[in-house]
Amino acid sequence: MDNKSIFINICGIAMKNPVMVASGTFGFGQEYAGFYDINLLGAIVTKGLTFEPKAGNPPPRICETPAGMLNSIGLENPGVEDFIAKEWPHLSRLSIPVIANIDGDTVDDYHKMARRLSSLEGLAALEVNISCPNVEKGGMAFGQDPESAAEVIKAVREGTDLPVIAKLSPNVTSIQKIAEAAVSAGADAISLINTLLGMAIDINKKRPVFHRTFAGLSGPAVKPVALRMVWEVYEAVKVPVIGMGGITTWQDAVEFILAGASAVAVGTGNFLDPLAPIKIIEGLKKYTAAQGVRDIGELIGSAHLFTGVKSRFK
Amino acid sequence: MDNKSIFINICGIAMKNPVMVASGTFGFGQEYAGFYDINLLGAIVTKGLTFEPKAGNPPPRICETPAGMLNSIGLENPGVEDFIAKEWPHLSRLSIPVIANIDGDTVDDYHKMARRLSSLEGLAALEVNISCPNVEKGGMAFGQDPESAAEVIKAVREGTDLPVIAKLSPNVTSIQKIAEAAVSAGADAISLINTLLGMAIDINKKRPVFHRTFAGLSGPAVKPVALRMVWEVYEAVKVPVIGMGGITTWQDAVEFILAGASAVAVGTGNFLDPLAPIKIIEGLKKYTAAQGVRDIGELIGSAHLFTGVKSRFK
Amino acid sequence: MSLFCGHAKIKDNIEIAPGIYHMVLNCPEVAEDAAPGQFIHIRCTDALSPLLRRPISIAMADKKEGTVEVIYRVVGQGTRLLAGKKKGQMLDIMGPLGHGFPIPPWVKHPVIVGGGIGTAPLLFLAESIREHKLSSAGSPELSGCEDIMKTGNSCGKPAKEFIGTVFVGFLTEKEIFGAELLKDCGFKVEICTDDGSRGYKGFPTDLLEMYLNDGPSPSSGKVSPAIDIIYACGPSPLLSKVASMASRAKIPAYVSLEERMACGVGACLGCAVKSADGGYMKICKDGPVFEVSQVTDL
Amino acid sequence: MSLFCGHAKIKDNIEIAPGIYHMVLNCPEVAEDAAPGQFIHIRCTDALSPLLRRPISIAMADKKEGTVEVIYRVVGQGTRLLAGKKKGQMLDIMGPLGHGFPIPPWVKHPVIVGGGIGTAPLLFLAESIREHKLSSAGSPELSGCEDIMKTGNSCGKPAKEFIGTVFVGFLTEKEIFGAELLKDCGFKVEICTDDGSRGYKGFPTDLLEMYLNDGPSPSSGKVSPAIDIIYACGPSPLLSKVASMASRAKIPAYVSLEERMACGVGACLGCAVKSADGGYMKICKDGPVFEVSQVTDL
Numbered sequence A, B: 001m002d003n004k005s006i007f008i009n010i011c012g013i014a015m016k017n018p019v020m021v022a023s024g025t026f027g028f029g030q031e032y033a034g035f036y037d038i039n040l041l042g043a044i045v046t047k048g049l050t051f052e053p054k055a056g057n058p059p060p061r062i063c064e065t066p067a068g069m070l071n072s073i074g075l076e077n078p079g080v081e082d083f084i085a086k087e088w089p090h091l092s093r094l095s096i097p098v099i100a101n102i103d104g105d106t107v108d109d110y111h112k113m114a115r116r117l118s119s120l121e122g123l124a125a126l127e128v129n130i131s132c133p134n135v136e137k138g139g140m141a142f143g144q145d146p147e148s149a150a151e152v153i154k155a156v157r158e159g160t161d162l163p164v165i166a167k168l169s170p171n172v173t174s175i176q177k178i179a180e181a182a183v184s185a186g187a188d189a190i191s192l193i194n195t196l197l198g199m200a201i202d203i204n205k206k207r208p209v210f211h212r213t214f215a216g217l218s219g220p221a222v223k224p225v226a227l228r229m230v231w232e233v234y235e236a237v238k239v240p241v242i243g244m245g246g247i248t249t250w251q252d253a254v255e256f257i258l259a260g261a262s263a264v265a266v267g268t269g270n271f272l273d274p275l276a277p278i279k280i281i282e283g284l285k286k287y288t289a290a291q292g293v294r295d296i297g298e299l300i301g302s303a304h305l306f307t308g309v310k311s312r313f314k
Numbered sequence C, D: 001m002s003l004f005c006g007h008a009k010i011k012d013n014i015e016i017a018p019g020i021y022h023m024v025l026n027c028p029e030v031a032e033d034a035a036p037g038q039f040i041h042i043r044c045t046d047a048l049s050p051l052l053r054r055p056i057s058i059a060m061a062d063k064k065e066g067t068v069e070v071i072y073r074v075v076g077q078g079t080r081l082l083a084g085k086k087k088g089q090m091l092d093i094m095g096p097l098g099h100g101f102p103i104p105p106w107v108k109h110p111v112i113v114g115g116g117i118g119t120a121p122l123l124f125l126a127e128s129i130r131e132h133k134l135s136s137a138g139s140p141e142l143s144g145c146e147d148i149m150k151t152g153n154s155c156g157k158p159a160k161e162f163i164g165t166v167f168v169g170f171l172t173e174k175e176i177f178g179a180e181l182l183k184d185c186g187f188k189v190e191i192c193t194d195d196g197s198r199g200y201k202g203f204p205t206d207l208l209e210m211y212l213n214d215g216p217s218p219s220s221g222k223v224s225p226a227i228d229i230i231y232a233c234g235p236s237p238l239l240s241k242v243a244s245m246a247s248r249a250k251i252p253a254y255v256s257l258e259e260r261m262a263c264g265v266g267a268c269l270g271c272a273v274k275s276a277d278g279g280y281m282k283i284c285k286d287g288p289v290f291e292v293s294q295v296t297d298l
């Protein structure tokens, strides 16, 4: 049953609850449809899309780490045209917002992606991935410098009327500066964090586990870092923040909301428990009820009150 | 029994094995002496020292996270004079190298610390902590910018003839640039990583767990990030690298050595198992023997061979 | 299709060979839909480390009893945790996942090649082939195998008919499992061990090769129809030998592949295997069973 | 002093009240050196999550038997894992750690105040006080308590002498533990429960207050010497009330404090408590038992 208290609207994306699924961990939505009705989610973010199809990296692509995992998928995706032809038809029939995650080798790629996808009737928003650590060109490099981050966001902004969400990389000295640059360039929301850059070595073969040496770290291990960055970005910019990184329980989600996230996304958590997003939604309903909160918006960023910073929504 | 194959000399610090204990996790050496003969270690790094005594942060100071922990100790220490009067006498009687970890609010503090400690007969080296996230002034801020990092190292360099080890913060966009700056300013070795900046929120109290909001993340959770940074710094600078961050087993230690660490330090791992450093030393002996390696130096950085980069020691 | 994700009660979890366990789960939902070659994805702990689920093939499923059985070898953290589970405890599983072994209607003489723990899914396959052959031959429906480890009389009705041939290899005699069940399913079973402690000393692929060269094995005593399909599961050298022999002999062959998995359902793109036509297939979703010509790098 | 760090065999691990367990460990090394108020630091899992050890007070130690006993309440991940351990399994422990309750030679009338699970270390304390008093009174050495849960005859030799007074409080009758042992140690035991299901309805500090105001409790039937020391363990409101009453009455009082721990040995400076003279003391090393005047913020 829907529950108004956890309804949230982020820069025009109206969601019946603040729980999304993170890009790259939910395919194009079909894979988890066998487990539950995915229309129960707040929103779906697609796997990262590029203009041309991408084959992705050779295996191995994943490696478990303590309370986390490294991935080196390499943005395998069918390309935007194939996406529109084969995936969009079923996605567009969902009753919940669908957000396309986009990536590019060049600034122009992002612009072209934005234009092409804006023609889709019903697409809710674009999440601009300037933080993928697993590709040769573009990706994370754009998200590690305020100027190039702004350039990409500007190019997307000029190519679309859809809400633009900038997805940031945690592999930076100041996440606040990157967030500020993205917002100045026209981002309507910030989502973070993408994966931390990490690696693993096979001590028998005496070589890196992954062909590209480095890979992206996600899962519960990174949660304290993700939470800190959501906190910092909440204090730096005025647009809504979508928090992710290691969320597996409703308690985790509450931490992110109190830190300043207007919505959260479950990534690696889906792999542990396909039903995690649904359990988190249920948990949030109970928590807001138990706290006597009639609108979850009241909770967003409220932990900042203790440190002298006022909640922006009060 | 000593074993020549794992003997290592880092910028003049001769160690009978490459396993040190990380600053702040081993007090001033006495606490673990009840469990084993600490003269079995490669070297000991003291708790971070400041010129004046520091009371540290109010509790809570630690919080467990998935496969990791956050700490906000706040550099509690008796100050350099008290250290010299009360701790140095017993430390100086050890048969292994003792390295003093130093911290300061200002560049001048570091210089004064370096001068004062250089007068100690037998001190093996100074580890310059430009990466503590838990203090009001100085600390990590110095380590997040190549110029200020260089300034601190230069000030220390000018105040001492001891080997100078720069301890870097992982909370930066490019660890390579910081390492290069530290080496140009005179660092004889680089040690990394200090803790990742993270936080936790108490969802019942709706406020950050720690008084200073942010705290430092350590333990197995951060290992993939630490390993990647050791790898990067090994490729960037010519001085030895001391690797740490989440090491709990000899396999972890081997990963760091293959990535380019000439020595490793066990931090949080001591809390899980006080005997961890000893078990790691034993494991390294067996591994080198099994690999038919007569000098562990041959293994340092050898995983880079697979990526086209030659081992610096070959 | 609706997939199961939840807790199943452990009915049994016993060590059947050194370091090899046989676990019986009560899970009608998975048993109902399971096909041979499919797997379940198991959460080995409630804690966050080890983080990911572990894929284990279904070694038998009994719709009537509502049970699912697996056989696994303890190789690391996850399987060690599994081995520590006790009868009566609950286990968090997802499944049945993936695409299993096809059993085309025209199959006359299937050959199954198994290596070590890879034999596990082949037990379910053997039972299914038998059921399939007997039912398409007009026999009444057979009851499934109640317990794959109760050897000798494991199947409801011992099959007099010749169903197919099995070549299985194990490290040593002690590690052999499933052979009796395979026989009871009507398969001619040729065992080999690496150390010669039982049967032929060598690999099951050696036997397959001889068989392909010489026709029905000398000891078989009767002339079987020509091999028309090969199924294999085991270490990758075994699979690549099977693949090359099968393609030389122009016999369709299906192998079950392994790769580290995260999601297990095709969502993360983590378990890639290079496909013959360029791109990557996902072992969890497009496989784990593939026709050998579909994959390169075998 | 040499400290133990290694595996101890679990001799018993039983639920003695809802969610409260009593575990008996075989560990002569720890038993030998243990003093009341000290704790052991327990690794609850081999995996890396939950990562840190958990401190649990020693509820009894028997040098002769080589056993160490603990009583713990399941409150989270770590204690849940502990509760799942079975007799015969090994447990990774460090200890004995910290500084316990001092028993000065001049003690005539000790008063022990316990709240809930905080009663656990007070059992060992009571037994030690009894031993101490009887042996300093010239009695022959007494055998320790074999099993703290075998109530009624737990101590080798029931003490006829009056040893001291105990005020213990529990949520409800079901959660009461240790009372018989305390009595057998020669203590006059006054029980209270929050819900009044047994004994006085209220807190043990209420009883202490009455006692301090009125002298020996009406039901005691005999006149005891004046209270000369107070020991307490329990939730922090209990400790702060004890502290203020003790300082008002000018009676030395010792309390056992809690804080999240990492190392447990004073190396990480994680378990800080503000000391009366400014700085911070470490609960694991300087405590967990402190004289109330040593700490502020109680």
Ligand SMILES: Cc1cc2nc3c(=O)[nH]c(=O)nc-3n(C[C@H](O)[C@H](O)[C@H](O)COP(=O)(O)OP(=O)(O)OC[C@H]3O[C@@H](n4cnc5c(N)ncnc54)[C@H](O)[C@@H]3O)c2cc1C
Binding pocket: C039, C050, C054, C055, C056, C057, C058, C070, C071, C072, C073, C074, C075, C076, C077, C078, C079, C080, C117, C120, C121, C257, C258, C259, C260, C261, C288
């Ligand atoms: C579809 C499928 C079906 C399977 N069916 C069975 C089965 O029926 N019975 C059975 O015993 N096992 C089966 N496996 C293998 C099983 O999943 C692994 O043994 C298990 O995940 C190991 O987990 P662990 O935590 O015990 O070992 P870990 O600690 O994760 O690993 C131990 C060692 O084994 C290696 N390793 C483990 N799994 C793999 C893998 N998949 N690929 C490459 N290296 C690996 C690791 O690199 C490491 O060296 C199957 C695998 C797949 C993909």
Ligand SMILES: Cc1cc2nc3c(=O)[nH]c(=O)nc-3n(C[C@H](O)[C@H](O)[C@H](O)COP(=O)(O)OP(=O)(O)OC[C@H]3O[C@@H](n4cnc5c(N)ncnc54)[C@H](O)[C@@H]3O)c2cc1C
Binding pocket: D039, D050, D054, D055, D056, D057, D058, D070, D071, D072, D073, D074, D075, D076, D077, D078, D079, D080, D117, D120, D121, D257, D258, D259, D260, D261, D288
């Ligand atoms: C010196 C000492 C002696 C102790 N002796 C005993 C004993 O004899 N019996 C016993 O049952 N317990 C004892 N405790 C408490 C025990 O250590 C904790 O209950 C245990 O660590 C909880 O671990 P967990 O993983 O089950 O809970 P977690 O999942 O870690 O925590 C569960 C909940 O309890 C809170 N919590 C847990 N421990 C503490 C703490 N120390 N301070 C503040 N909040 C906390 C957490 O914040 C959380 O809300 C002692 C603690 C100390 C410091």
Ligand SMILES: Cc1cc2nc3c(=O)[nH]c(=O)nc-3n(C[C@H](O)[C@H](O)[C@H](O)COP(=O)(O)O)c2cc1C
Binding pocket: A022, A023, A024, A025, A047, A048, A049, A071, A073, A075, A101, A129, A132, A167, A193, A194, A195, A217, A218, A219, A220, A222, A244, A245, A246, A247, A265, A266, A267, A268, A269, C268, C269, C270
């Ligand atoms: C297997 C995998 C694939 C991912 N692919 C993408 C992607 O295509 N685009 C993107 O923006 N983020 C991608 N991510 C990052 C996640 O969306 C998310 O930001 C990150 O994993 C942190 O969240 P988590 O800890 O909950 O997984 C991927 C993560 C994983 C684990």
Ligand SMILES: Cc1cc2nc3c(=O)[nH]c(=O)nc-3n(C[C@H](O)[C@H](O)[C@H](O)COP(=O)(O)O)c2cc1C
Binding pocket: B022, B023, B024, B025, B047, B048, B049, B071, B073, B075, B101, B129, B132, B167, B192, B193, B194, B195, B217, B218, B219, B220, B222, B244, B245, B246, B247, B265, B266, B267, B268, B269, D268, D269, D270
């Ligand atoms: C409790 C604690 C205190 C620490 N104190 C210091 C310190 O005083 N100086 C310093 O340079 N690093 C300090 N560190 C960082 C460690 O030395 C080490 O760099 C870091 O914890 C990563 O290693 P680990 O994961 O093995 O713990 C501290 C870490 C912890 C956990």
Ligand code: FES
Binding pocket: C260, C261, C262, C263, C264, C265, C266, C267, C268, C269, C270, C271, C282, C283, C284, C285
């Ligand atoms: S494991 Fe995720 S796609 Fe196969």
Ligand code: FES
Binding pocket: D260, D261, D262, D263, D264, D265, D266, D267, D268, D269, D270, D271, D282, D283, D284, D285
């Ligand atoms: S827990 Fe480390 S100092 Fe007390």
